[in-house]
Structures are given as C-alpha cells and as structure tokens.
Amino acid sequence: MNRVVVCAFTVIVAAFEVRAAAAVAGFDDVPVPGGVEALAHALAIDPVPDRGRFIVEASRLLYDTPEFRNAAAAAYLQSVRLRARGKGEARAAARGAQRAGGSGPANVDPDGVDLVPIPLTAQVWSDAIFRRRIGRDEIALAILADRQAALLCHGLAGLDDETLEYFAEHPPLLVRLYERAAPLFAAFGGAIRVRDGHVVPPGGADAVPLWEAVVGEKVTRADRFVLALFDASDGRLSYLYDTIAALDPPRRAFALGLWLPAAARLERFKILAGDGIGGMREWHARVMPFGRSSFDFGMALSRLIVAPDGAPAPPAARGLWARAFGGGGEAADDAPIDAAWLAMNVLAADVRQRGERIDQLSFAQRVFGASASDRAELQYIVRSMSRYRALVLTLERMGMRRPEIYTAALRHAARLSGFDGRRGYVAQAQFQGSLALLARMTSARTLDAARAEPLLERLLALPIADAGGAYAGAVARWLREDLHPALPTARDIEGAIVAGLSGLGDSEGGSVRSTQRVSWEGQSYRLDFAASERNRLQRVRERQHALPIDVPLQLSAAGALLAGGKASPDELRDVVAQLTALDEDLPQRSRVEEADDLPAGVGFGANAHEVLRRAIDELNRALRGRDAKRAGRAAEPLVDLADDFLARSLLSFAYAIHIGDPEGTVLLADDVSHRHDFGFALKDPEMRARLLWAVPRTEVAPGVPWHVSGSLLGLEVGLSNLALRRVATDHALEAPKLTSNARDMFATSVSLMDPLQLRDEDRDAIAAAIDRGERRLAAAIGAAELDAAAAELSLDGRRRRTLQWTHAHEPSRLASLLSLTELLTLGGGRAADLHAWGMAVPAANGCFCSRLQLPGAWTVLAGRPQLGLTAAVLPDVNFRVAILLKELALPAALAKVVLSGAIQDFIDEARPTDDSDWLSLSRAARALTRERVEDYVAAATASGPLMPETERSQGKQP
Numbered sequence: 001m002n003r004v005v006v007c008a009f010t011v012i013v014a015a016f017e018v019r020a021a022a023a024v025a026g027f028d029d030v031p032v033p034g035g036v037e038a039l040a041h042a043l044a045i046d047p048v049p050d051r052g053r054f055i056v057e058a059s060r061l062l063y064d065t066p067e068f069r070n071a072a073a074a075a076y077l078q079s080v081r082l083r084a085r086g087k088g089e090a091r092a093a094a095r096g097a098q099r100a101g102g103s104g105p106a107n108v109d110p111d112g113v114d115l116v117p118i119p120l121t122a123q124v125w126s127d128a129i130f131r132r133r134i135g136r137d138e139i140a141l142a143i144l145a146d147r148q149a150a151l152l153c154h155g156l157a158g159l160d161d162e163t164l165e166y167f168a169e170h171p172p173l174l175v176r177l178y179e180r181a182a183p184l185f186a187a188f189g190g191a192i193r194v195r196d197g198h199v200v201p202p203g204g205a206d207a208v209p210l211w212e213a214v215v216g217e218k219v220t221r222a223d224r225f226v227l228a229l230f231d232a233s234d235g236r237l238s239y240l241y242d243t244i245a246a247l248d249p250p251r252r253a254f255a256l257g258l259w260l261p262a263a264a265r266l267e268r269f270k271i272l273a274g275d276g277i278g279g280m281r282e283w284h285a286r287v288m289p290f291g292r293s294s295f296d297f298g299m300a301l302s303r304l305i306v307a308p309d310g311a312p313a314p315p316a317a318r319g320l321w322a323r324a325f326g327g328g329g330e331a332a333d334d335a336p337i338d339a340a341w342l343a344m345n346v347l348a349a350d351v352r353q354r355g356e357r358i359d360q361l362s363f364a365q366r367v368f369g370a371s372a373s374d375r376a377e378l379q380y381i382v383r384s385m386s387r388y389r390a391l392v393l394t395l396e397r398m399g400m401r402r403p404e405i406y407t408a409a410l411r412h413a414a415r416l417s418g419f420d421g422r423r424g425y426v427a428q429a430q431f432q433g434s435l436a437l438l439a440r441m442t443s444a445r446t447l448d449a450a451r452a453e454p455l456l457e458r459l460l461a462l463p464i465a466d467a468g469g470a471y472a473g474a475v476a477r478w479l480r481e482d483l484h485p486a487l488p489t490a491r492d493i494e495g496a497i498v499a500g501l502s503g504l505g506d507s508e509g510g511s512v513r514s515t516q517r518v519s520w521e522g523q524s525y526r527l528d529f530a531a532s533e534r535n536r537l538q539r540v541r542e543r544q545h546a547l548p549i550d551v552p553l554q555l556s557a558a559g560a561l562l563a564g565g566k567a568s569p570d571e572l573r574d575v576v577a578q579l580t581a582l583d584e585d586l587p588q589r590s591r592v593e594e595a596d597d598l599p600a601g602v603g604f605g606a607n608a609h610e611v612l613r614r615a616i617d618e619l620n621r622a623l624r625g626r627d628a629k630r631a632g633r634a635a636e637p638l639v640d641l642a643d644d645f646l647a648r649s650l651l652s653f654a655y656a657i658h659i660g661d662p663e664g665t666v667l668l669a670d671d672v673s674h675r676h677d678f679g680f681a682l683k684d685p686e687m688r689a690r691l692l693w694a695v696p697r698t699e700v701a702p703g704v705p706w707h708v709s710g711s712l713l714g715l716e717v718g719l720s721n722l723a724l725r726r727v728a729t730d731h732a733l734e735a736p737k738l739t740s741n742a743r744d745m746f747a748t749s750v751s752l753m754d755p756l757q758l759r760d761e762d763r764d765a766i767a768a769a770i771d772r773g774e775r776r777l778a779a780a781i782g783a784a785e786l787d788a789a790a791a792e793l794s795l796d797g798r799r800r801r802t803l804q805w806t807h808a809h810e811p812s813r814l815a816s817l818l819s820l821t822e823l824l825t826l827g828g829g830r831a832a833d834l835h836a837w838g839m840a841v842p843a844a845n846g847c848f849c850s851r852l853q854l855p856g857a858w859t860v861l862a863g864r865p866q867l868g869l870t871a872a873v874l875p876d877v878n879f880r881v882a883i884l885l886k887e888l889a890l891p892a893a894l895a896k897v898v899l900s901g902a903i904q905d906f907i908d909e910a911r912p913t914d915d916s917d918w919l920s921l922s923r924a925a926r927a928l929t930r931e932r933v934e935d936y937v938a939a940a941t942a943s944g945p946l947m948p949e950t951e952r953s954q955g956k957q958p
Contacts, residue, residue, distance in 0.1 A: 027117045028122060029116065030116060030137070031114070031136060032115070032140050032141075033113055040054075042073070043061075043077070044070040045061055046911065050810075051114055051117075052116075052803075052806040055116055055143065055153060056154055058144055060186075062144065062150060065287075113137075118143065119157050120168050122139040125139055125143065128175055129174065129175070147182070148178050148179070148182040151289060152174070152177055152178045155189030159190065159797055160800075163192055163193055173227065176227055177189075181230035183235075184238050185238075188230075188239060188285075190242070191241055191245035191246070199222045206258055212225075215232065217229075229241060233274075233278060236277045237273055239277070240297070243298045246856065246860055247301060247302075251301050251310070254301070255272075255310075256269065257338055259310035272340040292862070294354075294355065298861075299358060303358055303846060314365070314370040318334075318336065318337050319334065320378060320379060321345070321361070355843075356385070359389070362846045363382070363385060363846060363847075367396050367401060368403060371401065384414075386690070390693045390711035393713075393848050394435060394848065396848070398438065398452055398456075400456070405453065408461075412462075413693065417689050422603045422604070425602040425678060426470070429648070429650055429676075430471055430475040432654070433654050433712055435712075437497065437500075438456060438459070438483075439713065441487075441500045443754065445503050446499075446502075447500075469643045472640075473559060473639045476553050479493065479646075480553055484496055492548065494550050498541070501537060515528045519889075520937065524948070525949060526947050527893060527946055528945055529755060529756070531947065532945035536943075540659055540662045540667065541652070542662075543662055546652040549650075552644075552645035556639060558575045559635045559636070563632055567631055568628075572619055572631055573623065576619050579619075582612060586609060596705065599678070599680065600677065601680030648673075651671075651676055655672065656673075660724075672706065676708055691710060693710075694709075695717055714848055717748050717752075720747040720752075721743075723900055724903055724904040725901055725939070726901070726905070734908075736907055739865055741865065741866060741867065742871055742915065745841050746871045746903050746907055747903065747907070748842075749841070749850065749875075750896065751840075752850055753878075753899065755893045755895065755897070759836075759892055762834055763882045763895075764886055768827070769823075770820055772828060773822070774823055775827075776826050777789065777814050777823075778815070786800075786803050786807055790803060795855075796859055799817070816926075819873070819918065820875070820876040821879070835851050837878050837879065838851045838853070839853070839874065839878075852875060853873045857873050862916055865916075870915055870916070870921065874925070877902055877906050878895065878899065880926055887930060888930065897936070901936040906928075
C-alpha cells in the first residue's frame with residue numbers, strides 16, 4: 001500500500017469515534033413499512049424476493065448497471081432520498097413516481113410491516129455510512145436508495161459471523177469500502193474470511209505467501225489487506241481472489257499453483273495476478289459489478305480437467321498448446337501449462353478467441369487425454385477445431401477417439417472447402433449429409449462406434465475430383481455399397497435408411513430398452529421409440545415432397561454403367577426406360593419457384609428435364625447405331641444430375657431427423673432444407689470457411705425466407721425449438737420473460753437428450769434422493785446442521801445467511817431456497833451418475849452432450865446472460881418430470897417426450913426477475929403438476945412412442 005493510502009486511512013481512523021463493543025452485531029432484523037410485497041411493487045421487482053434475501057436481491061437488481069432500467073423504481077428511490085430532506089419534497093417526488101410507473105410511496109401500506117435481515121445494525125449504518133441518525137423503520141429504504149450503500153450491503157451479506165463482526169468493529173474499513181470500492185466489494189466481498197483478526201485467503205495456509213505477495217499486505221493486518229485487495233488493478237485482483245475461492249479444491253490448487261514445485265510457485269502466481277488477469281481489458285467491474293466477460297478466467301478454469309492435486313490432465317505440454325494456439329514457442333517444451341500460462345495465452349486474446357481456446361483445451365482433454373502420442377497430429381486437430389467445430393464435436397459424439405479419424409475428416413473437409421457456388425453446395429450437402437446419417441445412426445444404436453468407424457473411414461477416403469462434380473458419384477456408391485448393407489433389411493434403400501435412423505426394435509435385434517410394455521389408464525401400450533420414429537420420419541418425408549433417395553442412387557448407377565462404355569443393348573434400353581419414367585414423374589418447376597428455395601451464393605443447377613431428354617436422345621441414337629461408346633457421352637451429365645439430386649435428398653434427410661412434428665408449420669412451405677445456407681455468399685474466405693462447419697442457427701430477417709445457416713451437423717441445436725411442442729392451447733400467452741438465449745438453451749437440452757439413456761433406476765434414485773434432501777432440511781434443528789448442509793452444497797455466504805434466517809423465521813420455506821440438484825445432493829444422490837438427466841449447454845461444457853452441473857457451479861457461471869448459462873445449472877424440470885413419472889409408474893424413457901411439452905410451457909410461463917434469477921425458475925419447475933404430465937403423456941399416445949397394443953394385434957405396422 002502506498003504512503004498516501006496509509007495516511008488517508010490513518011486520518012479516517014483518528015477521526016472516527018470508536019463505538020462500544022456492545023453496539024456491534026452481525027445481522028439485524030429491521031422493519032419494512034408496508035411490507036416487502038408493496039416495496040417490491042414500488043421498485044418494479046417481480047416476483048417478490050423472499051424476506052430472508054430481500055435486501056440482497058433488491059440491491060443486485062437495482063444496481064447491476066449504473067443506470068436504472070425502470071423509471072418507476074428510479075422515481076421511487078429518489079422520493080426516499082428526498083424524504084430525509086423534507087416531507088413536502090418527498091410527497092412531490094412520490095407523485096412523480098406514480099406518474100412515471102404507477103407505483104410509489106402511496107402504494108405502501110403503513111399498517112403492514114415485514115421484518116427483513118440486513119448485515120450490521122441500524123446504528124452502525126447510521127454512524128459509519130450515512131453519518132446521520134436513521135431510524136430502524138427507515139434504514140432498509142435508506143440503504144436501497146443509496147447505490148454505494150446497497151452494494152456495500154450486498155457484499156457484507158456474504159460474510160460469515162466472525163468476519164462480519166470484524167468489519168463492524170472497524171468502521172473506517174466500512175467507510176473506505178463504501179467510498180472507494182462498493183461495486184467491487186458487492187461482487188467479490190463474499191470471499192473474505194477473517195479469523196482472530198487474520199485474513200484466511202483461498203487455499204489456506206499454503207496460499208498465504210502467494211496472496212501477501214500480490215496484495216502487498218500481511219494477512220495479519222486484515223483491514224489493510226482487505227483495502228489493498230479491493231484497491232488493486234481496478235477490481236481484477238479481487239475478481240481473482242473471489243474466483244479461486246469459488247472453485248472446487250483440485251481446480252483451486254491448479255489456480256494457486258500448489259501442485260508446482262515450491263520454488264516456482266510464487267513467481268508464477270505473481271504473473272497470473274499481474275499481466276495474466278489484466279488481459280480482461282473489456283470488463284469493467286465498477287460499472288457492472290454482477291456482470292462477467294463471456295469467456296474469462298473463471299470459465300477457463302471451470303472447463304479444465306485437473307488431477308486431485310491440481311495438476312492439469314493431458315495433453316498439457318506448453319509447447320503443444322503454444323503451437324495449437326497459433327503462437328511460437330518451442331514445440332518440444334514438455335513443461336505443463338499452469339494458471340499463469342493459461343491466463344497469458346487465453347485472456348490475452350479477444351473474447352471470441354478466448355472461447356475458441358477454452359473449447360480447444362477442454363475438447364482435447366475430454367477426447368484424447370494421454371492417448372494422442374503424435375504431437376504434430378494433435379496440434380493439427382486442435383488448431384482446426386475453430387474452423388471445423390461442428391465436425392469435430394460430431395465425431396466426439398459418435399464415440400470416435402482415434403486421432404487418425406479426426407485428421408482424415410479434417411483433411412477431407414479442407415479439400416472440399418475449395419469449392420464454391422453450386423458445386424460447393426452439392427459437395428457439402430453430400431458430405432455433411434452423409435456424416436449426419438452416420439451420426440444419427442450411432443445415437444439411435446443402429447450402429448455402435450466400432451461398426452460406424454470403418455464406414456466413416458471409407459467415406460473419408462472417397463476421391464474428390466478437381467473438375468466437374470466434386471464427388472462424381474462416389475458418395476452414391478458409398479451409400480449403395482457400404483452403408484446400405486449395414487442397415488436393417490427393407491424393400492428399398494430409402495426404407496433402410498429410415499429404419500437405420502429410427503433405431504432397432506425388438507424384432508430387428510435391437511435393445512430391449514427400445515421397446516417396453518406400459519399400462520396406462522387401464523389400457524395396454526408399448527413404448528416403441530424405433531417404430532414411432534420410423535413412423536414420424538416417413539410422414540416428414542411425405543410432407544417434404546422429396547424424391548426417394550433411391551432415385552439419385554439409381555441415376556448415379558446408370559451414369560457409372562454408361563461411363564464404362566460396355567453396356568449391352570438390353571442395359572441401355574433399361575436405362576432409357578428409367579430416364580423416361582423419371583422425366584415423366586419429376587414435377588415441373590419454374591426458375592422463379594426454384595429461386596425461392598435457393599440459398600444466397602448458390603447458382604441454379606442444370607435443368608433436370610433437359611438433361612434427361614438429351615440423355616434419352618443420345619441413348620436412342622446409340623441403340624440405333626449399336627454404338628455403346630456413344631452412350632458414354634450421356635454419362636457425365638447424368639452423374640452430375642444424380643449428385644445434385646443426392647445432395648437434395650441428403651439435405652432433406654438431415655432436416656427430417658430434427659424437424660420434429662410432421663404436422664408442424666415449418667413443413668407447410670416447400671422443403672426448407674434446400675434453403676440451407678453454408679455461407680457461399682460470403683466474400684471473406686475465412687468467414688465462409690468457418691460458417692461451413694459452424695454450429696447451425698436459425699436465421700429470421702424481414703424479407704428473407706426462414707432458413708438455417710452453418711453446418712448440417714449439430715442441426716438438433718439449430719432446430720432445437722422444433723423439438724418442443726405446445727400441448728396446452730386453452731389460455732392466452734404473455735410475452736416470455738426468459739431471454740432468447742435462455743429459451744434456446746432449454747430447448748437444446750431437450751433436443752440433445754437421449755431417451756435410451758434414461759433408466760428407471762435413475763428415475764427412482766432422483767426421486768428418492770430429493771425426498772431425502774427435503775426431509776434432511778426439515779429435520780435440521782440448529783445452525784450446525786444447516787452449516788454442514790451449506791458446506792456440502794458449496795453455498796456462498798449470502799445463501800448461507802438466507803438459509804439461517806429462513807430456518808429461524810419461515811422454516812416451511814427452507815427447501816424452496818434450494819434447487820432440486822442441491823436437494824438431490826443433500827439426499828446423497830450422485831450427480832456424476834445422472835448426466836443423462838442433465839442440461840446440454842455448449843457454452844458450459846463444450847460438447848453436443850448432456851451434463852449435470854455440480855452444486856456451486858452457478859457461482860462461477862453467473863453473470864453471462866449472453867451465453868444463456870442459467871439453463872446449464874437448472875435441470876429442475878427434468879427432475880420434476882422424473883419424480884412425477886415415478887409417481888405415475890411410467891417408464892423413465894418417456895421423459896424426453898414429456899419434456900418436449902413441459903419445457904415449452906415452462907418457457908412460456910416462467911417469470912424470473914432477470915437472467916440470474918435461477919431460484920424463480922426452480923420454483924416454476926416445481927410447480928409442474930401431475931395433471932399436466934398426464935396431458936403430455938396423453939399427447940405421446942396420440943402421436944408419440946406410446947402405441948396401443950391393439951395396433952400390433954390387428955396387424956397394423958407403424
């Protein structure tokens with residue numbers, strides 16, 4: 001601490017009147033005249049926070065930005081400020097508040113009073129902060145009316161008893177934080193712990209030298225240490241302190257470098273706390289104390305895989321990662337990455353690159369670990385990931401683990417990226433469409449990873465022509481000769497592919513889990529996902545009005561026959577007959593009609609009728625002249641046309657997989673898959689290359705037809721909203737309060753959920769553990785039991801306080817303060833065994849998969865509404881469905897079908913205060929009733945996987 005700061009601090013101490021120890025207290029219950037509901041209404045806060053957390057929540061909601069977002073709240077608080085100056089001015093301001101938003105002091109009933117807790121006593125607030133006497137009945141409003149005081153209050157609420165007592169005994173410390181660092185203390189103050197006048201930093205005794213070195217004060221001088229911590233580096237050091245405190249022990253050890261040799265530990269930590277954390281230049285904690293940068297140090301640490309002692313999991317060599325991130329450095333540098341290296345090489349990049357580098361690290365650790373021995377190959381894969389994201393994430397989801405597969409796929413994709421316009425569109429649709437089929441067949445269990453891998457290798461080995469059509473019939477050959485024999489038997493290839501995409505039922509040698517007998521409302525059903533999906537796909541294909549895939553495959557085979565120059569007259573006549581029939585069956589479409597479905601940057605294809613008629617004429621001449629070689633002239637145009645048709649068929653199939661309800665509005669138009677935008681209109685080659693393999697997203701713009709841009713892989717993410725269905729239509733809908741990002745993430749979690757992984761024993765374990773957790777809370781008698789529960793859940797100080805206060809004043813509401821994941825954990829449930837019931841948020845876990853976040857994760861993930869991370873920590877609707885399915889004695893595998901309706905209603909009806917209000921969302925999830933679930937199940941019997949047994953007994957086939 002510099003001399004000026006020391007002198008100023010000394011003056012404050014000397015000037016301040018020392019209060020008697022008897023005046024010091026931790027938390028105080030103060031009245032809110034009119035009650036919290038009226039005050040919340042005046043402040044435009046809805047829903048009303050619980051009394052135990054009212055002041056803390058109101059402080060966050062009112063001051064998370066420098067400017068008020070609500071005019072009524074601003075006017076009301078101004079009236080509170082003026083009240084201290086004169087009643088007449090206050091009344092005038094109140095009238096202004098009512099005019100601005102219909103709320104104000106006039107709405108507060110003076111006869112109603114609610115008690116709410118605040119940290120410290122009204123006397124300490126009056127003497128230390130406001131420097132004037134404020135009555136107990138006005139102190140809550142006085143705090144909320146003053147931004148600095150409200151933010152200080154928010155930070156103090158996170159302190160434990162002994163720490164809060166220390167602050168109360170050191171008023172100059174409170175004054176300095178109020179005047180200089182209230183926003184920072186609001187965000188990060190909860191991490192401070194003081195014991196016997198000493199600061200206990202994150203990491204305990206082993207970390208004391210590290211923190212003293214970077215803060216510049218001894219932990220034994222707690223007041224000076226705290227002030228220096230919040231004065232330093234515009235909040236970045238206090239952010240680091242708070243972030244490390246919130247981590248689990250292994251990641252905390254990694255961040256502090258406790259796994260490193262003692263001699264290197266201090267130097268590396270100084271780098272981390274200095275230039276490393278200073279890389280977040282776009283983030284300003286004083287302006288938005290509760291906001292976080294999209295991809296910051298906390299996000300990087302939350303995704304990193306480390307050993308129990310904190311050492312990073314392989315691959316972790318600095319040389320490898322320096323090259324993978326596009327930098328220099330010695331490729332042979334085998335020293336493992338540490339927290340300082342991570343900060344310097346991730347945070348120093350711009351926000352977009354940070355996200356990519358975090359994804360690269362976590363992907364390599366998840367997929368390869370120590371198995372990738374070829375460093376150059378691994379560097380190539382991770383460097384390519386930012387450009388081919390959907391490709392590598394799909395290979396991971398398929399269970400591919402050999403680096404050679406990724407390398408072959410990336411090189412094949414790179415060769416195709418050189419084609420643009422119509423040729424590029426056809427080539428990408430064939431390649432990505434074929435990969436989409438394989439990916440779906442592995443997730444449907446038609447193929448396992450061991451059977452899918454050789455099929456994938458043969459697809460990646462297909463030749464790519466430098467002239468003419470990129471594949472020249474090679475993909476058609478792969479579909480006929482490689483994929484088709486691996487599929488269930490059907491009358492044609494179209495039927496075999498539909499069956500393969502649907503999964504295997506009992507009669508086809510599939511898993512018993514794919515078909516179950518269910519008794520429901522006195523009737524017998526079979527839960528048959530394979531038959532249901534086959535039925536749905538067939539109806540979607542009919543609505544798409546698409547050519548059966550057999551047509552382009554036969555056309556391609558005919559072209560290959562003609563190209564050989566050895567076709568017999570009978571074979572030529574057969575080809576003429578096929579082409580004539582196709583010419584007659586193909587619908588006539590004008591160029592205007594075709595242009596409606598043409599993606600930007602993609603030109604018109606050849607006129608199919610003209611190509612067919614020229615080929616027929618050429619073949620008839622060849623027959624008349626008995627010239628088989630002349631027939632070869634028709635081969636290339638036919639092969640090119642077959643490739644064009646095949647591209648369209650594969651696009652249609654890729655969409656059919658994820659398009660949801662066959663009766664949905666998206667199928668009212670022509671086949672929307674043909675509008676798919678790979679990015680060929682983009683002028684920048686780098687942007688175009690990235691969009692080709694970007695995770696798909698829907699594009700909605702005035703004057704532009706609805707379409708999807710990006711890759712065909714991961715289309716379930718881009719079309720996730722189509723996985724939901726609105727069952728209840730008997731009431732008017734209000735505009736949803738959930739942000740579009742949060743809505744998309746909840747929908748994505750449904751679209752990526754795998755019903756075949758949802759086991760009845762896990763359903764029962766979830767219900768039993770949550771019940772035990774609720775009973776454990778209800779049986780808690782003293783503070784020690786609550787503290788033990790809070791420690792198990794890694795609750796921050798504010799939530800611990802809220803639990804304690806609610807236990808004392810409103811014990812019946814105790815369980816409602818925890819999420820269902822937290823109750824499950826308290827009841828002994830193992831989150832690691834229940835990922836199939838979790839949430840799928842690519843920004844939180846980086847994969848096309850479902851994950852159940854552990855309690856405490858929200859502390860690190862919060863403050864990023866742009867990423868929709870609220871959904872990542874909130875599987876409460878999923879768990880509530882599991883509980884109700886158990887009550888109804890229905891199979892766990894039905895959960896996805898039920899959730900398709902439940903999540904839609906949840907999105908429509910949930911009313912959180914803001915993006916960080918996960919608790920209101922949790923309560924909305926728990927409001928799901930047995931009757932609503934019965935409605936969702938009934939919908940599943942109408943058009944879903946619950947099929948009446950009478951259909952089979954009467955000989956009806958799906």
